[in-house]
Amino acid sequence: MSSLVQALAVIAITLLAIYIFIQRTKVVISLRKRAQMEKDMAKEREATADILNLSKEVIGASDTEQEMSFLPQFVKYAQRTLKATGSAVLQAGDDGLFYGCAVAGIFPPLRSVTPQVKQQLMAHEKKHTEMFKRMKASFTCTDIEELCREKGFAFFYNTTPIWFPEDFGQEAPRILIAPIKIASRIVGCIIITSKDDFDSHRLTESDGRYLIRLAEIASLTLEVLTVFKERQEYKDQLQSAREDGMMQVSTGIIHNIGNAITVAKLSVIELQEKISHKREERPETLIIDEMLPVLREKIADGSIGEFLKEDEIGSQYINIFSELMAHRETSLDEATEQLKSLSDKLFHISEIIELQQRFVGELGTENMTQLGTVIESAIKIFEETFNKRGIKIITDVDPATPEVLIDSSMMTQVIMNILKNSVEAIDIENDKSKSYEVNIKLASREIEGAPMLEIFIGDNGPGMTPEIKEKIFNFGYSTKGGGPSRGFGLHSCMDTIKKYNGKILVDTELKKGTSFKIYIPASNGV
Numbered sequence: 001m002s003s004l005v006q007a008l009a010v011i012a013i014t015l016l017a018i019y020i021f022i023q024r025t026k027v028v029i030s031l032r033k034r035a036q037m038e039k040d041m042a043k044e045r046e047a048t049a050d051i052l053n054l055s056k057e058v059i060g061a062s063d064t065e066q067e068m069s070f071l072p073q074f075v076k077y078a079q080r081t082l083k084a085t086g087s088a089v090l091q092a093g094d095d096g097l098f099y100g101c102a103v104a105g106i107f108p109p110l111r112s113v114t115p116q117v118k119q120q121l122m123a124h125e126k127k128h129t130e131m132f133k134r135m136k137a138s139f140t141c142t143d144i145e146e147l148c149r150e151k152g153f154a155f156f157y158n159t160t161p162i163w164f165p166e167d168f169g170q171e172a173p174r175i176l177i178a179p180i181k182i183a184s185r186i187v188g189c190i191i192i193t194s195k196d197d198f199d200s201h202r203l204t205e206s207d208g209r210y211l212i213r214l215a216e217i218a219s220l221t222l223e224v225l226t227v228f229k230e231r232q233e234y235k236d237q238l239q240s241a242r243e244d245g246m247m248q249v250s251t252g253i254i255h256n257i258g259n260a261i262t263v264a265k266l267s268v269i270e271l272q273e274k275i276s277h278k279r280e281e282r283p284e285t286l287i288i289d290e291m292l293p294v295l296r297e298k299i300a301d302g303s304i305g306e307f308l309k310e311d312e313i314g315s316q317y318i319n320i321f322s323e324l325m326a327h328r329e330t331s332l333d334e335a336t337e338q339l340k341s342l343s344d345k346l347f348h349i350s351e352i353i354e355l356q357q358r359f360v361g362e363l364g365t366e367n368m369t370q371l372g373t374v375i376e377s378a379i380k381i382f383e384e385t386f387n388k389r390g391i392k393i394i395t396d397v398d399p400a401t402p403e404v405l406i407d408s409s410m411m412t413q414v415i416m417n418i419l420k421n422s423v424e425a426i427d428i429e430n431d432k433s434k435s436y437e438v439n440i441k442l443a444s445r446e447i448e449g450a451p452m453l454e455i456f457i458g459d460n461g462p463g464m465t466p467e468i469k470e471k472i473f474n475f476g477y478s479t480k481g482g483g484p485s486r487g488f489g490l491h492s493c494m495d496t497i498k499k500y501n502g503k504i505l506v507d508t509e510l511k512k513g514t515s516f517k518i519y520i521p522a523s524n525g526v
Helices: 002-060 063-081 115-123 125-132 141-147 205-275 283-301 304-310 314-362 371-389 408-429 466-471 489-499
Strands: 086-092 097-105 136-140 154-157 174-182 185-194 367-369 392-397 404-406 437-447 450-459 503-509 513-521
Touching (some): 063 097, 136 141, 141 185, 154 205, 174 205, 185 205, 205 314, 283 314, 371 404, 371 408, 371 450, 404 408
Parallel strands (some): 392 437
Antiparallel strands (some): 086 097, 086 185, 097 136, 154 174, 437 450, 450 513
């Protein structure tokens, strides 16, 4: 009985020892796995930081360099961090094919060339990259998707993909391939190679898993660069649109100054014609040179009464005097009216110039402003344009509306942009049977319980279709064709209004006209 107990005790102790050994082994394995995970995470963090630094350099480059400089730098980094012999990166085209982008290290050509050319390309990375950029690969995005479907990458050892040249494996017996994706769409492909020499790092499948992480980081970076580029383009186009808007305002001002000067010149010419008659043609010349000497002579010989009453010519002197003086009075009235018109035009030119100076001087400056003044400025600038086209301006501006804190120059540009659109639409329709008019109103309103100032600008032009109405505020949309600054005017207007927590609405009907309503919070200056 005791021997049985002893045997059981030995078995129990043995099992306990085995259990303890297994548990300790599990702990050691767990610690090793954890250490490896921490090592891998540290490696990935380092790679992320390195690639982000690459992206910073790219962002700092010019627009043309941005597009092509990240992937070449990335492929060099991938080769260096994986201690590979060579690497290459390709970009996916819209046709689903791959096109060469850059080569790093000693990378065999991806197409068949003579041995001499191959050696030259493998010895000169820069020359190889120049040739590689002109190359179209024989494999597609679908091929790479299928090849890497199982693991996310493909690893070849002493074999090569069917699309590669037969002698590729002689120089690169170990090959890793991984796609570069943005939102599940393949945008590129990276190929890493190594030799199988004892003094070279030999690529393995574990390197493939790391390559996937590098490709994922590159994908995120490319996406960020794409967004950055789009935002930069948006910013540049918006700035261009604003500058174009300012140029249009300046052009409109100069155009209206030119119109006013033309009218003033015509007034001066007509006035000159009235006062620059030949001396013998002037009424006062007839009186001074011919009629007064006769009267003096008749007074001297005492026959003045008889001359004025009975003489055939003398009896007409009084009527002639009356007619000549009446003609002179009419001429003076006409000249006075023309002088007043000339003075008004010169004053209008002065006003427009002053508005232009204020427009430029106050640009980018916010002050407490009465919107009625802004509206009047925009109308004055456009007045000659409306008059030339026979467009009637009808205004109803409430002077009691409160001041608001705005950039008056930018708000003037908003109103002018809408007025310009009205004029252009009317020019296109050009219905001779129609009396065109533009209504401009300013009033206080209460919208959803909040005090607002409403600027109404409406015309009776051609109107818009529902499809156009939905797009007119879209960035870059224009009904007048393409151009570097086309399609940003109304979008810029909307941005300016939103800056002051306002909103802009449009209502339109074909053949009836279009109206815009701009709402600015009345309390934004408080």
